[in-house]
Amino acid sequence: MKKLLVLLLFLSVVTLHAEKFSLVGATVINPADSKVMPNATVVINGDKIERVAMGKQDATTLGKQIPCVGKFILPGYIDTHVHFFQSADLFTRPDGADFNSVRPYKDEVAWIKSHLDDVFARYLRCGITSVVDDGGPLWNFEVRQKANATAKAPRVAVAGPLISSVSREKLDLGDPPIVKIDTPDQARGFVRKLVEQNPDFVKIWYIVDKDHPVDSFRPIARATIEESHAHKIRVMVHATELETARAAIEEGADILVHSVYDTPVDDAFVNLLKDHHTILCPTLVVFERYGRVFSHQLNFTTEEEKWGNPEVIASLDVTKIPQDKLPDRVKAALADPKTAMDRINKVYEVALPNLKKLEDAGVTIAAGTDAGNVGTIHGPALFREFQLMKQAGLTNMQILQCATANAAKLFGGETGAHIGTIDNGQFADLVILKSNPVDDIAHASDIDAVVKNGVLYPADSILASR
Numbered sequence: 452m453k454k455l456l457v458l459l460l461f462l463s464v465v466t467l468h469a470e471k472f473s474l475v476g477a478t479v480i481n482p483a484d485s486k487v488m489p490n491a492t493v494v495i496n497g498d499k500i501e502r503v504a505m506g507k508q509d510a511t512t513l514g515k516q517i518p519c520v521g522k523f524i525l526p527g528y529i530d531t532h533v534h535f536f537q538s539a540d541l542f543t544r545p546d547g548a549d550f551n552s553v554r555p556y557k558d559e560v561a562w563i564k565s566h567l568d569d570v571f572a573r574y575l576r577c578g579i580t581s582v583v584d585d586g587g588p589l590w591n592f593e594v595r596q597k598a599n600a601t602a603k604a605p606r607v608a609v610a611g612p613l614i615s616s617v618s619r620e621k622l623d624l625g626d627p628p629i630v631k632i633d634t635p636d637q638a639r640g641f642v643r644k645l646v647e648q649n650p651d652f653v654k655i656w657y658i659v660d661k662d663h664p665v666d667s668f669r670p671i672a673r674a675t676i677e678e679s680h681a682h683k684i685r686v687m688v689h690a691t692e693l694e695t696a697r698a699a700i701e702e703g704a705d706i707l708v709h710s711v712y713d714t715p716v717d718d719a720f721v722n723l724l725k726d727h728h729t730i731l732c733p734t735l736v737v738f739e740r741y742g743r744v745f746s747h748q749l750n751f752t753t754e755e756e757k758w759g760n761p762e763v764i765a766s767l768d769v770t771k772i773p774q775d776k777l778p779d780r781v782k783a784a785l786a787d788p789k790t791a792m793d794r795i796n797k798v799y800e801v802a803l804p805n806l807k808k809l810e811d812a813g814v815t816i817a818a819g820t821d822a823g824n825v826g827t828i829h830g831p832a833l834f835r836e837f838q839l840m841k842q843a844g845l846t847n848m849q850i851l852q853c854a855t856a857n858a859a860k861l862f863g864g865e866t867g868a869h870i871g872t873i874d875n876g877q878f879a880d881l882v883i884l885k886s887n888p889v890d891d892i893a894h895a896s897d898i899d900a901v902v903k904n905g906v907l908y909p910a911d912s913i914l915a916s917r
């Protein structure tokens with residue numbers, strides 16, 4: 452009897468994975484090597500891709516056949532910069548614009564925690580089958596666990612609290628996402644504490660201003676990186692000025708998580724990134740969204756309007772907030788939207804050519820959005836990022852490579868080695884498109900279906916029950 456129960460249990464677990472099936476007749480696009488295979492068959496067995504082959508196949512080896520003639524199959528997209536502790540709504544960063552009088556921050560965090568399944572599903576709807584959370588409170592590690600236990604969720608890699616030169620009291624509800632570290636010893640101790648949680652990354656928030664020059668934090672960055680590397684954990688660094696970014700890489704940072712936008716990058720910097728095999732994640736979309744939300748110059752894409760959380764998007768209309776509850780920063784932006792827009796354009800005037808230069812030089816660029824920040828919508832923000840990468844001069848194939856194979860390198864670990872490409876033995880994480888994104892990057896969101904972990908979801912079904 453016990454044996455029978457075990458057997459039944461085993462069978463029910465097995466059937467959670469779809470039976471063997473094949474996607475037949477599509478064009479398979481593998482951005483890793485820019486190969487395009489017409490009339491291809493992708494055989495999926497359990498959670499893995501069993502094989503990919505061109506031309507007519509022996510039907511007895513295919514399992515259930517799903518006709519895909521006229522469709523385009525890519526590896527599932529990967530957003531390598533998101534924050535699950537932020538909703539992207541107006542109230543999510545009281546340290547930047549304090550709306551506690553409209554919505555207390557603790558209510559905001561409670562809402563976020565209760566909507567994680569919703570966020571997960573929105574990623575899947577956008578064909579995003581893996582994401583990297585670039586830092587947040589310790590409960591980030593629970594988010595990773597929850598995502599791993601949820602079928603309709605992306606794979607998740609996480610960093611814990613950000614190690615920084617500055618503190619952000621308004622975000623501290625007892626489990627702060629940002630921790631001020633003052634000495635190298637303190638940094639080593641904090642990294643050792645994080646190691647207990649098995650983080651995928653350690654994150655440094657290298658903030659530089661007149662009170663915090665590059666050199667004063669540098670020994671702390673160095674100690675953080677040394678200690679992390681001693682535990683075989685890679686370090687990602689937020690560094691948006693050229694000299695900060697240079698210092699971070701010289702100290703051994705593995706990943707730069709934004710663009711340099713204060714000044715054009717020089718050849719020495721480009722070579723430094725190449726020599727150190729540093730991966731750069733540009734996060735172009737986040738640079739426009741705070742300014743556009745606060746000055747009410749919203750430019751959401753169709754994808755964001757359709758697949759973003761409607762409550763989040765509705766909150767971003769600052770004109771609905773009573774005047775006396777608007778923070779000064781927002782009042783100023785509303786009174787002078789031109790200045791807000793000029794500031795954004797100035798960032799892009801530097802960041803976009805920098806991205807093009809790094810891409811041309813062969814630096815590994817991984818697509819990422821910084822979703823969760825005010826106005827940067829979890830899921831569809833990636834398609835605005837693609838538009839901006841295009842504006843920077845990247846080809847459509849390069850953009851797709853950044854969002855798949857390169858992003859998988861940033862994701863890293865055992866999982867990173869098995870995502871981002873369509874190949875035998877890789878995880879069956881795929882996006883099936885109705886039109887060709889190599890012709891027009893806008894087609895990257897023309898999604899017919901998504902396969903995650905060997906389970907096929909018709910795109911329209913993913914958010915249907917919401």
Ligand SMILES: [Zn+2]
Pocket residue numbers: 532533534585821
């Ligand atoms: Zn971030």
